[in-house]
Structures are given as structure tokens and as C-alpha cells.
Amino acid sequence: ASPSKVGEQVDYKITGIDPGAGLMKSTEKAMKDYGLEGDWTLIEGSSAAMTAELQKAYEQKEPIIITGWTPHWMFTKYKLKYLEDPKGSFGKGESIHTIVRKGLEEENPGAYKILDQFSWEPKDMEEVMGDIQEGMKPEEAAEKWINGHPDKVKKWTDGAQKGNGEKVSLVYVSWESEIASTNVIGAALKKQGYDVTLKQVEAGPMFTGVANGSADALVAAWLPTTHQDYINEYKDQIIDLGPNLEGTKLGLTVPEYMPIESIEDLKK
Numbered sequence: 001a002s003p004s005k006v007g008e009q010v011d012y013k014i015t016g017i018d019p020g021a022g023l024m025k026s027t028e029k030a031m032k033d034y035g036l037e038g039d040w041t042l043i044e045g046s047s048a049a050m051t052a053e054l055q056k057a058y059e060q061k062e063p064i065i066i067t068g069w070t071p072h073w074m075f076t077k078y079k080l081k082y083l084e085d086p087k088g089s090f091g092k093g094e095s096i097h098t099i100v101r102k103g104l105e106e107e108n109p110g111a112y113k114i115l116d117q118f119s120w121e122p123k124d125m126e127e128v129m130g131d132i133q134e135g136m137k138p139e140e141a142a143e144k145w146i147n148g149h150p151d152k153v154k155k156w157t158d159g160a161q162k163g164n165g166e167k168v169s170l171v172y173v174s175w176e177s178e179i180a181s182t183n184v185i186g187a188a189l190k191k192q193g194y195d196v197t198l199k200q201v202e203a204g205p206m207f208t209g210v211a212n213g214s215a216d217a218l219v220a221a222w223l224p225t226t227h228q229d230y231i232n233e234y235k236d237q238i239i240d241l242g243p244n245l246e247g248t249k250l251g252l253t254v255p256e257y258m259p260i261e262s263i264e265d266l267k268k
């Protein structure tokens with residue numbers, strides 16, 4: 001289809017998520033890099049609203065362009081493809097890192113060690129995300145996964161002293177991937193005897209909370225590109241424990257029924 005036809009079909013709109021998400025900054029960068037500014041608009045909202053729009057369009061086989069990421073259940077539920085990004089606006093594959101507050105290792109060594117050893121695969125995250133998407137409560141889906149994968153959880157808890165009701169506060173943003181990961185590590189910590197609270201916040205306050213010590217940890221830092229700005233802002237106040245998941249991807253995503261393959265195709 002002619003690029004302008006695609007633009008007209010989606011009213012020159014890209015359906016995005018919460019404004020604080022790094023994916024939105026990367027999309028704005030892509031719109032600049034590919035000369036889409038002026039004609040195209042990036043719609044802000046939330047991950048839940050975006051996936052609702054996707055479902056509506058997909059059921060009607062209508063065109064839609066969303067800000068997508070992997071792992072996400074959308075790629076198993078729908079036949080979707082990433083638009084090629086020849087200019088590399090979205091960066092390369094990333095990892096999701098665990099970030100903890102300064103002082104946690106000294107004050108709560110057992111919880112620190114479990115968070116430091118937390119590591120799982122995209123397929124594990126997709127399993128929990130899938131259960132939640134099918135209607136299971138996040139904490140139930142997390143419990144189910146923990147009980148189904150004792151071998152993996154043992155790797156996280158090996159050598160860590162058990163909790164005795166010590167409080168551990170985790171912050172996260174309501175991205176489907178982070179709802180899954182935060183509930184799973186929270187369930188593992190709880191099973192080890194810690195008194196865990198999960199707090200859902202926006203992206204900025206998630207990093208601020210760990211930086212100012214009001215939260216103990218987040219397991220949601222997409223690096224080295226997507227959340228680099230937040231890490232740069234707080235680098236002296238946080239401890240990056242490294243990846244808990246490798247092999248993510250982000251970019252503009254469309255249903256396979258759309259006749260475009262690259263972000264270049266959006267240009268008029």
C-alpha cells in the first residue's frame with residue numbers, strides 16, 4: 001500500500017502507552033529519525049488501553065500501529081510483526097535489570113541475595129503473563145509459577161537466609177511484563193518468610209522510589225536503552241544488580257495483515 005494510504009488508514013496515529021515509558025521516548029525518537037513528525041501523532045494512554053485498542057482493531061481486521069514489546073502475550077494471542085527499524089531508533093535487544101536501594105544489602109541481606117539471584121527466561125515470563133491475561137489474579141499466577149518451577153526458584157534462594165517477617169517493598173509499573181515479574185519475585189520472597197508489599201506507580205516514581213529508599217527494589221529496568229535516562233538520573237543512589245531476564249525487544253508493531261514491513265513505509 002502506498003505509505004500515505006497507511007497513514008490515512010490509521011489516521012496518522014500510533015497507539016502508545018503511559019507517557020513515562022521509555023518505549024514512548026524511543027517512539028518519539030523514531031518519529032524524528034524517520035521524518036514522521038508533523039503528520040503523525042503518538043497517542044498516550046496505558047498498556048491496558050493499548051491492548052484493548054489492538055483487540056478491537058484485530059477482530060475487525062482493521063489497521064493499527066502500536067508500541068509493542070517482547071515478552072508480551074500479544075505475540076501469542078495475535079499474529080503481529082515488528083516494523084523493521086533500519087535506523088536503529090529502538091536500539092538493539094535489551095535485558096531487564098533488578099535495581100535495589102542503597103543499604104539493602106546491609107539491612108536485609110537475605111532479601112538482597114534473592115533479588116540478586118533472581119533470573120528467568122522470556123518463556124517463563126510469558127507463562128505468567130498468559131495466565132494473568134486469561135483472567136488469573138497476578139498473585140495467583142505467580143504462586144502457580146513458583147510452585148511449578150521449584151528448581152528455578154531454588155537457584156534464587158540458595159544461600160540466602162530465610163526471612164522472619166522483615167518487610168520488603170517492591171515498586172513496578174502496570175506493564176504486563178512487570179506485573180508478572182514483580183508478582184513472581186514477590187511470591188518467592190514471601191515464601192522465604194519476608195513480608196512483601198507491591199506498589200504500582202508510574203515509571204518515574206518507580207525509579208525515584210528506589211533512589212530515595214522509600215522502596216527496596218524494582219525488577220523492571222529495561223537497559224541499556226529504554227530506561228537509560230532514569231538510570232543516569234539516579235545512578236549514584238541505586239545499585240544495579242544486573243539482568244533478571246535477557247532477550248527483550250521493543251518497536252512499532254502491526255498485525256501481520258497490514259502490507260507494510262518497515263517504519264520507512266510510514267513516510268508519506
Ligand SMILES: C[SH](C)CC(=O)O
Pocket residue numbers: 017020021022023024069175177178203222226227
Ligand atoms: C513498556 S516496556 C515494558 C518499558 C518502557 O517502555 O519503559
